[in-house]
Amino acid sequence: MTLGDLKKKTLALIEEINTSEQSLTDDPDIEEKLPYVINQILHELARFKKIPAYEIKEVEENEILDLTTLGRDEDSEEPDTRNIFYQLNIIRDVEYESLDETHVKFLEDGTALIKYYKYPINITIDTADSTTLDLSDDVLEIAPYGIAADVLKADVSNQYGVIYANRYKELLQTLDSRYSLGSVEFEGGIEI
Numbered sequence: 001m002t003l004g005d006l007k008k009k010t011l012a013l014i015e016e017i018n019t020s021e022q023s024l025t026d027d028p029d030i031e032e033k034l035p036y037v038i039n040q041i042l043h044e045l046a047r048f049k050k051i052p053a054y055e056i057k058e059v060e061e062n063e064i065l066d067l068t069t070l071g072r073d074e075d076s077e078e079p080d081t082r083n084i085f086y087q088l089n090i091i092r093d094v095e096y097e098s099l100d101e102t103h104v105k106f107l108e109d110g111t112a113l114i115k116y117y118k119y120p121i122n123i124t125i126d127t128a129d130s131t132t133l134d135l136s137d138d139v140l141e142i143a144p145y146g147i148a149a150d151v152l153k154a155d156v157s158n159q160y161g162v163i164y165a166n167r168y169k170e171l172l173q174t175l176d177s178r179y180s181l182g183s184v185e186f187e188g189g190i191e192i
Helices: 003-013 028-048 137-152 160-174
Strands: 051-059 064-066 085-092 096-100 103-106 110-118
Touching: 003 028, 003 137, 028 137, 137 160
Parallel strands: none
Antiparallel strands: 051 110, 064 103, 085 110, 096 103
16 A cells, blocks of 8 residues: 555545645645654554564674664765664564664574564655555554554544544554464474
């Protein structure tokens, strides 16, 4: 799903969509705050159902890696619009020691498979509607309710913000945070 699709779904939900104009809505207040509310809700949802990522790195013994550098283009002059690293999942194929939440020390040379979770792209007023969102579809289908609730929370006369907030909370309870079922791997066999 793209950012434009998410905006359209949200605006259709709150009956504020206008597809005949250059803008998606006639309400300038909603248009102005929509990207910031979308950013907030997508980051919240990414904590419920994390976005998996991985990187393969050649590492050396005693090397300390700042995990917040994962997923970033080291050669780019432009600032990174993604706050990539969120949380470490696992490092495979080399021994390591966690120093804190964002730093690890490798205890041997080798090729490390680093699995981690990342934040979604940061949405601003300048983010193109064609931007593909990297959350899973089940999460993106819940997002319009959270966005609608925040956009309409100041409108106390009709309570639509409360209605959407309650529906958002209901849908969050049904969200399955797993991407796959767990598995166990044995090496070398088992003696019985």
